[in-house]
Amino acid sequence: MLDPPGVLLLDEPTNNLDAGGRADLYAALVDFPGVLLVVSHDRTLLERVDAIVELRDGATRVFGGAWSVYDQTVAAEQETAAARAVVIGVLRRVTGLRPPDPNFLDEMVHGRTPLRHALGRPASGWSA
Numbered sequence: 001m002l003d004p005p006g007v008l009l010l011d012e013p014t015n016n017l018d019a020g021g022r023a024d025l026y027a028a029l030v031d032f033p034g035v036l037l038v039v040s041h042d043r044t045l046l047e048r049v050d051a052i053v054e055l056r057d058g059a060t061r062v063f064g065g066a067w068s069v070y071d072q073t074v075a076a077e078q079e080t081a082a083a084r085a086v087v088i089g090v091l092r093r094v095t096g097l098r099p100p101d102p103n104f105l106d107e108m109v110h111g112r113t114p115l116r117h118a119l120g121r122p123a124s125g126w127s128a
Contacts, residue, residue, distance in 0.1 A: 004032075004034065005034060006034040006035065007034055007036075007037065008032060008034060008035070008036050008037070009037045010036070010037070010038045010039070010040070011039045012039060012040055012041070012042075013038065013040065013042075013045070014040065014042040014045055015042075022042070022044070025045075026044070026045065026048060029045075029048065030048070036049075043067050046066060046067035046070075048066065049066055049067075050064070050065070050066075051063060051064050051065065052065070052067060052069070052070040054074075084105055087105060088105070
């Protein structure tokens with residue numbers, strides 16, 4: 001019973017701590033030899049972790065690295081999604097059609113769907 005735990009679960013451990021308490025907690029966690037699972041909104045704490053696990057819409061995704069890696073990855077994904085939406089909007093305005101598959105841009109980029117199908121000669125499955 002005197003052995004340290006192998007797994008430590010912390011739910012918002014810094015919420016009610018002052019700056020000194022947070023510093024003490026950060027220092028204690030550095031020396032923790034086991035597995036640490038933290039639920040937190042404290043970005044300073046999350047910068048000290050090895051991985052971020054995102055829980056969204058009933059699914060999980062693991063991002064290697066600290067908060068900043070996660071933040072940059074998600075920002076890049078959102079930027080890509082916004083760019084895709086713009087391209088799809090332009091194609092819809094030009095052709096009046098909707099793509100049959102949200103991955104059609106990948107198909108075009110990799111040469112599996114000719115651009116002419118998206119610009120006036122729709123591939124099968126496109127609809128008005």
